[in-house]
Amino acid sequence: MEPIRKIEEGLKELYDNNAGKVERQPDVDIYDVGDNIVIYIDMPGMRKENIKVRVYDRAVEVTAAPVQPEGGGKPLRRERISNFPVSRKVEVPYRLRVDSARAIYRDGVLQIVVAKAGEYGVAELKID
């Protein structure tokens, strides 16, 4: 899968040249575990206080402010997501019980658990 590697390398160059300027989208996993939807969002090196999570009827949105580098020094390369404003809204194929949602930040991963409120009804119409 050489093409993926080439695109990744190109992106990393773009990131390095635009640190702090562009908005980046974190990587997301979504699992259906019966009554709940579990969402994992990669946000390594962030501060918990800088992360905002919103749960909608059918989507989850996360935003975060960039983190100042700790150690200082002269940056030779800057690609990591914590250098950038972060924003992403992911839709899930279920209605969510918004008030049930809870979030944990561990090992650089934000984990969100939300209960399903049911599937969306679909009405199939006969054409008279």
Next chain:
Amino acid sequence: MEPIRKIEEGLKELYDNNAGKVERQPDVDIYDVGDNIVIYIDMPGMRKENIKVRVYDRAVEVTAAPVQPEGGGKPLRRERISNFPVSRKVEVPYRLRVDSARAIYRDGVLQIVVAKAGEYGVAELKID
């Protein structure tokens, strides 16, 4: 910077369709802090035991095995780097004191500190 967003979205679709199969490159920051080079590598949600770090004369290489998802359930989307074999070798513009290197894993970020062994000599030749 709309193009970056489009490339990111395309890549995330590719990741979701190739979870576990392709090899991914983690994001890296490199800082020059006087006597030392400090390298930060985003590896959220990994197990410390699964990460291997090698320090070369002028480069650092990191590899990691994919992590099995904890909670189980049915994956609706899988983009996160911990689903993939991870591999990246980054060069630095200094010779490194290989035996001085040490690494810490915290908040999903691998931090490597290595002392500089000096700059590369450059001989500029006069053409007789």
